[in-house]
Amino acid sequence: MIQSVTLVGAGNLATRLGSALKQAGIEILQVYSRTEESAKTLAQILGTGYTANVDDITLSADLTIFALKDDILENLLSRLDLQGKLIAHTAGSLPMSVLAGHSEKHGVFYPLQTFSKQREVDFKEIPICIEGANAEIEDELSELAAKLSGKVERITSDQRQSLHLAAVFVCNFVNHFYYLGHEVVQKYGVDFELLKPLIQETAGKVMEIDPFEAQTGPAKRFDETIINKHLKFLSDQPELKEIYSFVSRSIFDAHKSE
């Protein structure tokens, strides 16, 4: 059973994960970050020690979690002697195999959520996707995950990659369309606030209804009168006009065989 963890990384994910682990009764032995200040800040939150020196990373924890940007991870791994240690990364976009050469005992611990400094998230609601080099490791990591979240899933590296990509669509791209909507109304002195109930309902709808079924609006039925009116309205904002046409076409293509 995993009872202690060393946290390599001190970004948003490491911060939220560290707090959740501590709350679940896991001992955090140490926090590492390249930036001493980041390491110190998180270590203080977690009431533990820290280092910004790779050679001083404590490897005696039951599990060492690497919560780092992808390119930093691979470089750091090569500077540590991890043989025999249980290690896991938290990256959606990296296959488990990047750890294979560093320790036989390896796996992935991927919480699927967007983490920001400004907002607390309830870890119990966050799906944690687990992969392990063998069944025993998968069990150990799943058991740890179950202490943090009610939604633990075992998935393969390919499945995790598909989730990471889909997360870009449903989070980053979606947020960009919130931003573009904000741009559209701001020009006319309209408060973005008025769009918030619609944003909430649009998200709420797909909690219950398949997103294909949930679609409405002019693009789906290719209502040229409204589409042309919107394009005309955007005539002095060519980037918005282009993206409006492009996405409307994509919606129409998806629905035209209905």
Add this chain to the structure above:
Amino acid sequence: MIQSVTLVGAGNLATRLGSALKQAGIEILQVYSRTEESAKTLAQILGTGYTANVDDITLSADLTIFALKDDILENLLSRLDLQGKLIAHTAGSLPMSVLAGHSEKHGVFYPLQTFSKQREVDFKEIPICIEGANAEIEDELSELAAKLSGKVERITSDQRQSLHLAAVFVCNFVNHFYYLGHEVVQKYGVDFELLKPLIQETAGKVMEIDPFEAQTGPAKRFDETIINKHLKFLSDQPELKEIYSFVSRSIFDAHKSE
């Protein structure tokens, strides 16, 4: 004070609006729809009469609300003698002026939300955007709106048009990206369910944080390693690949001067 309404239209909006009006103590005198069955269904919900015959539309209500598709509205208006009657339409994309030739007493009553058969929405949370041919009409319509919702705004036709367009961005386009995310994971046998907490949090975030500030992910920082990995992952889904590139570029363009 508006105490009675005739409802011209029996679609999703008319249904939700009619129920909210009735609950607020407004008498619904009649429901009209081109389709007798739709008219009858809604009339039964509202406990009132109905007609599918334009010549039988009751014009004795304090207010006649036209909740119809844009092209149907203009045709129907020309077949009614509305002079002296208070009339309003509910269309985001039509200026108030489409009513001007039909009655001097006209205005717009635009509830900004996505309505569907499958889901109840709490009308109290829906912004209702009001415009009136004069201050008195604006007051009357605002007073009625305040019986249904805590969020009543007076806006111009241009502002309403900008909201209607922004709604396409934050609702229809956003929903399309939910659908595309669904497509991405489905191919790998991953349950869309896993993405739901992320969808909720992404919407929840912009309730508090400006969407520009809320942006994260590979496109914002133009992380070529991850972007290229995602594009490679989509190599056998050219439409998804194209839309991924296009939207990533738009995000990068928006953030590059940061």
